[in-house]
Each structure stands twice: as structure tokens, then as C-alpha cells.
Amino acid sequence: MSAYSSVLTLDPVLPTQAATPTPRPRRRLWSALGRALLAWPFPLAVLLLWQLAATYEWVPSQILPSPATVAGTFADLWRSGELQDNTAISLWRVLWGFSAGATLGFVLGVAMGLSPLTKDYLYPTFKTFAQVPALGWLPLLMMLVGIDEALKIILIAKASLVPIALNTYKGLQNVPTTQIELARVYRFSRWQLLRHVVLPSAFPPIWNGVRYGLTHAWLALVGVELLASSEGLGFLIVYGRQLYQLDVVLAAVVVVGAIGWALDRVLAVIEKRLLRWRVEGF
Amino acid sequence: MTSLTNTLGPLPLATSASWPARLAAPLRRAGHWAAGLLLPLALFALWQYAVDRQWLAEQILPPPSLVWQSLGELWHSGELRDHLAISLTRVGWSVLLGGGAGLALGAALGLSRSARAYLLPSFELVAQFPVVGWVPLLIVFLGIDEALKVAAISLAVLVPVTVNTHRGIAGIPRPLLDVGRVYRFTVPQTLWRVVLPAAAPSLFNGLRQGVMQAWLTLVFVELLASSEGIGYLMVWGRQLLQLDLVVVAMLAIGAVGLALDLALRWAESRLASWRRGAF
Structure with missing residues (x-):
């Protein structure tokens, strides 16, 4: 359900909240950092899988060379x-x-x-x-x-x-x-x-x-x-x-x-x- | 457009003042048509003339009549239809696979913030690689059978469909969703009645781009x-030095590409009118 939060569930935006200019810079920095970090698990998992496949020779090394x-x-x-x-x-x-x-x-x-x-x-x-x-x-x-x-x-x-x-x-x-x-x-x-x-x-x-x-x-x-x-x-x-x-x-x-x-x-x-x-x- | 025309120069065929107004419009349209035909006819004449004068060897530049004859023969023997059917089957499967996967991925990226955070950077990176660059790699993994073709073409469809689905959903105006909330729509209702109709033009755009990319990749x-x-027909014709076969195959490729584009446009206008009717 939280997956839909971005589009489907609308946070009740109160006028006072809307008027608040921006969250404090430190919080923005953290959320930006968090987003940057979240980008990594998927490519790293692929890389790990590749490395594992090469190490255990699931696929011949001529076909899949190691990273x-x-x-x-x-x-x-x-x-x-x-x-x-x-x-x-x-x-x-x-x-x-x-x-x-x-x-x-x-x-x-x-x-x-x-x-x-x-x-x-x-x-x-x-x-x-x-x-x-x-x-x-x-x-x-x-x-x-x-x-x-x-x-x-x-x-x-x-x-x-x-x-x-x-x-x-x-x-x-x-x-x-x-x-x-x-x-x-x-x-x-x-x-x-x-x-x-x-x-x-x-x-x-x-x-x-x-x-x-x-x-x-x-x-x-x-x-x-x-x-x-x-x-x-x-x-x-x-x-x-x-x-x-x-x-x-x-x-x-x-x-x-x-x-x-x-x-x-x-x-x-x-x-x-x-x-x-x-x-x-x- | 009309005012740009008025400012930058008079309409070339707008000499209709003396004619009855009823006749003027169709005549002008016929004039537009005739003007469009002039250049192809000139090229055709040049081709025939070059053949008559033997500017190029006949093996390299076959006469138009020979091309026409080969087209007839290939059509009657069913060879052209067979090749086209095989190519279209490949495109069909790939559009189904790549389009389905692209739709799912694009919807996930558009609807879920965490999917966006985890997958979007990787997807954007992968989407940068031209599909034709993957083909040699895919050959090693999949061989050169149907699997290769379907996988390569599916990749080509996947990217534009995903991008457009994602953009279409992300670009839905907030007020539409607000109205959905006022009506206390459930999530499926919101998806079906708000998200889908609002994102439909973008989805269709993605599908059209995807099909065009699929056709291009298929040929490659x-x-x-x-x-x-159909692509093999070209290779074969070139290897036998039968350029008429190559030209016939090119004509077929162009005609099918045009037909696909027109069919999708027609389907889009049909669906759009249905959409308006439903609301």
C-alpha cells in the first residue's frame, strides 16, 4: 500500500504546511542521500550474481567472463x-x-x-x-x-x-x-x-x-x-x-x-x- | 499554420477566386496531390532513363519493369507473404513480451516511489545502450535462433514503452487525483478511472514508438x-546480386512500416473517442 503513496494517497496538505517554504536543508540532504543510496542495491545485486556465476562457473567462462x-x-x-x-x-x-x-x-x-x-x-x-x-x-x-x-x-x-x-x-x-x-x-x-x-x-x-x-x-x-x-x-x-x-x-x-x-x-x-x-x- | 502562410507568402494554388467555391476546395486538394506525385515521378523517369542509357551495369541497377515483375512473381509464389508472415510473427511476439514487461515496469516506476528509487537509475543507464549493441552479446547467450530475434526486438520495445508509461503516470495532474479522493475511490477504481484514462495518450505514444523501434530492430x-x-530476403538478393529482390524487400519493409503506423494511429483515435464517450 505504501507503494502507492506517491500518487494515489494524498497527504492532507494543510495551508500552513503548504506555506512552509522547504524542509530544513539537513533533512533534504539526508533524503537526497537516501535516494542516491537506494539506487545501488539493484545494480550491485546484478554484479554479485554475475560474480557468483563466474566464480562457480554456472556458465562456461568463455561465455560469461568474470567482472x-x-x-x-x-x-x-x-x-x-x-x-x-x-x-x-x-x-x-x-x-x-x-x-x-x-x-x-x-x-x-x-x-x-x-x-x-x-x-x-x-x-x-x-x-x-x-x-x-x-x-x-x-x-x-x-x-x-x-x-x-x-x-x-x-x-x-x-x-x-x-x-x-x-x-x-x-x-x-x-x-x-x-x-x-x-x-x-x-x-x-x-x-x-x-x-x-x-x-x-x-x-x-x-x-x-x-x-x-x-x-x-x-x-x-x-x-x-x-x-x-x-x-x-x-x-x-x-x-x-x-x-x-x-x-x-x-x-x-x-x-x-x-x-x-x-x-x-x-x-x-x-x-x-x-x-x-x-x-x-x- | 494558415496565418504563417499568409504572412510568409500566398498559397500557391489559391487561384480559386474565379471558380465556384464548391469546386475550388477539391480542385485545390487534387492540386496538392498532383504536386506530391511530381517528384516521385521525376525520380522514376530518371531511373528508367539511367537504365536505358546504361549508366550503371544492369546487375547493379535493375530496370523498374524487372522490379515490378519480381514483385509479382514473389507475391504469386507466396514467398514474399511467407517472409513477411515470419517477420510479423517475430514483431508480434516481441511487442507482446516487451510491451507487457514495459507496461508493468513503467507502471511500477510511475506508481511506487520505492520502485523509482531502486530501479529508475539502473533503468536509465541500461536504456542508454543502443539495442543493436546488445545483439552480438545476445547471440552468444541465445544462439541465432528465434530466441535471439524475439529478445532483441523485445528490448527495443521495452525501453520506449517503459519511459512513456512512467512519464504518463507521473504527469497526471494532481487535481484529477484529488477529485478521485473526494469521490472516495478505492485504489483499483482510482487506477481504472483516473490513472488509466489520464495516462492513455502517453501509453499509446509509447506503444507506437515501441512498434516502430521493433520494426527497425527486426530489419537489423x-x-x-x-x-x-524480410531482412533475409534482402541479404539473399544482395548475395545473388539480384538487386530487384533487394528493392522489392525494401518496398515491402516501407509498406509494412507505414501500415503499422497507420493502424496504430487509427486504433488510438478509436480508443480516444471511446474514452471521451465513457466520461
Whole structure:
């Protein structure tokens, strides 16, 4: 029953209680600490289970290496520079593919959002094009451009283009009518209208699209490197699996997850900064 | 949108002043349609022209007629339907498993403060890893049989369903729950009459994202390790250098993706109208 307390049972909030600003800082610190501590039992239990499974060899050690082995492999890969090299290659591909895809997607989204004529011509084709997932283009592109860098960059660009174009378009479409009417009352020029009304209002959805785009780009990169590559993080995973070195696979998977998380965090921080500027600007 | 249009430029096809008003609207809609068809037709013409002029070897760029013919043959022989049925079965099971688990996990995270404290940080960490990264690991544990595909696709469904369920429940406005308390709803009543309807749009959003992710992951898993299914058809076509098969498979993938999206949207609008009717 206490499990439902957060949503279902409402504490009788008396006016005096509501008026009390915040609990004393020490109590807040304790509850924050408590919450931070509660996050640990579950992952620790999983880790313990893993360690037990490795120690008592419930699963052959080729299939499930012990946590210590994985950590050791990670350190080895790091020291030999293999990990950094492959990560750098992967990041380079994402950088190129994402820049190309984001630029194209933004231009496409703006064109479709601002000009109904362009939208009429392009939108149905764009929707059809977007229906096939990025990795579905892989076999066809392999034939057309080979399995070199071009393949990876085109696929990553496609993966990031779709969400960015779609969100830019939707963001521009959903600019509130009242704001545009107000701007017309002030006799804003078209440039002023774009700069002071349309762009600030459409920014959050556009940035959302950028974040989705980067996530998709990272996903497409790992996919394409798993399927067709001879270097990069995805290849490290394939290579580890083929040699039955699961410790290499696990180490590479951890790096893939960490970088995906870091990329998203960076964009979130940038968003906060940009939005702060926006609030100050008005 | 209309006022953005008015401000930034006149409607291109709004030359209806001279026509009777009744005719103008359908004609304009037909004009929109025709405009949308122009680009695909141009691309199609370019494709045909490239084949005629033999810009690329015929093995690499098959003529449209050949693709059309292969589509017909694959359809009549039942091969395409078989592959699609296999792929859709995989997606169906995974949506059921992953969606069910995601719903349970998301509900637990949304309703219980202790579940949130224990599980949410771990879940957020795990959700960061792209599903395709898990696949090589899953291959080692599960082999390359059905279990692998269903497990990988289920993972892909689980994450968006959990996130959206959790957010949907956590975002229920306090006043709604207050009203429930005024009516002295029991916990099941609160869940059924307040929480579920209030969180329904978010749940549906999660389901739609989940199904789209499932379709994407299916294609990837079948490209990587499969001996049947629509993704395998592509791999097979590429290995035989029969690009018409690859294009047919891509068309099928796009069509099914579109159909899934439309079906879910339709179901959502149906359910939403039922929801409004019930209150």
C-alpha cells in the first residue's frame, strides 16, 4: 500500500504546511542521500550474481567472463590504444554523417515548414523515404557505393536527417498564430518575424529533433559497423564475438553506451544554455 | 499554420477566386496531390532513363519493369507473404513480451516511489545502450535462433514503452487525483478511472514508438543473423546480386512500416473517442 503513496494517497496538505517554504536543508540532504543510496542495491545485486556465476562457473567462462576479466580487458585495450583508436574512428564517422544529415534535414525542414509549395512537392516523397529504417538501405547502398566510408556516412546521415527534418517542419508549423498576429501588429519585416518569433518559438522542437537525430546516428553507426566494417567500436564487438572473447565484447558495449549517453548529455547542456539565452533575450 | 502562410507568402494554388467555391476546395486538394506525385515521378523517369542509357551495369541497377515483375512473381509464389508472415510473427511476439514487461515496469516506476528509487537509475543507464549493441552479446547467450530475434526486438520495445508509461503516470495532474479522493475511490477504481484514462495518450505514444523501434530492430537482426524473414530476403538478393529482390524487400519493409503506423494511429483515435464517450 505504501507503494502507492506517491500518487494515489494524498497527504492532507494543510495551508500552513503548504506555506512552509522547504524542509530544513539537513533533512533534504539526508533524503537526497537516501535516494542516491537506494539506487545501488539493484545494480550491485546484478554484479554479485554475475560474480557468483563466474566464480562457480554456472556458465562456461568463455561465455560469461568474470567482472574482473572484463575490467582487465578494458584496461588492456585502453593501454594498447586500441580502444581509443576505434572510438576515434567511430566518432569521426558520426561527426561527418551527423553534420551532413543535420544540415540537410534542417534545410529540408525549414523549406517544408515555411513554404507550402515546397511542402506539397516534397512531403509525400519524404514520408515514403522515411518509412524504410536506415539500416534497411544498407544492402542496396552496399551495391551502389561499396562498403567504404561513404556507406557509413550516407547511412548515418539518413538516420539523423529524418527526425531533424520532421521536427523542424512540425516546429515551424506549430508556431502559435497569436504570436504571428502580434508580430504583424508590430509590422515586423519577414526577417524580424523569423528571427524574433518563428525561430525562438520553434527552437525547442527543432532541438528535440537534433537530439533524436544524434541518438539515431549513433545507433545507425553501431549497426553499420556491426554489419560491414573493419574498424570502429562496432567492429570491435564483432571481432570479440568471432574470437569468442566476450570480455572484449562487453568492454566495447560499455563504451558504446557511455558515449551514447555522453552525446545526449552534451546536447542537453547546450539546450539549457541556449534556452537561457532565449529567456534573457526577451 | 494558415496565418504563417499568409504572412510568409500566398498559397500557391489559391487561384480559386474565379471558380465556384464548391469546386475550388477539391480542385485545390487534387492540386496538392498532383504536386506530391511530381517528384516521385521525376525520380522514376530518371531511373528508367539511367537504365536505358546504361549508366550503371544492369546487375547493379535493375530496370523498374524487372522490379515490378519480381514483385509479382514473389507475391504469386507466396514467398514474399511467407517472409513477411515470419517477420510479423517475430514483431508480434516481441511487442507482446516487451510491451507487457514495459507496461508493468513503467507502471511500477510511475506508481511506487520505492520502485523509482531502486530501479529508475539502473533503468536509465541500461536504456542508454543502443539495442543493436546488445545483439552480438545476445547471440552468444541465445544462439541465432528465434530466441535471439524475439529478445532483441523485445528490448527495443521495452525501453520506449517503459519511459512513456512512467512519464504518463507521473504527469497526471494532481487535481484529477484529488477529485478521485473526494469521490472516495478505492485504489483499483482510482487506477481504472483516473490513472488509466489520464495516462492513455502517453501509453499509446509509447506503444507506437515501441512498434516502430521493433520494426527497425527486426530489419537489423534479420540482416545480421537470419535464414528467413524480410531482412533475409534482402541479404539473399544482395548475395545473388539480384538487386530487384533487394528493392522489392525494401518496398515491402516501407509498406509494412507505414501500415503499422497507420493502424496504430487509427486504433488510438478509436480508443480516444471511446474514452471521451465513457466520461
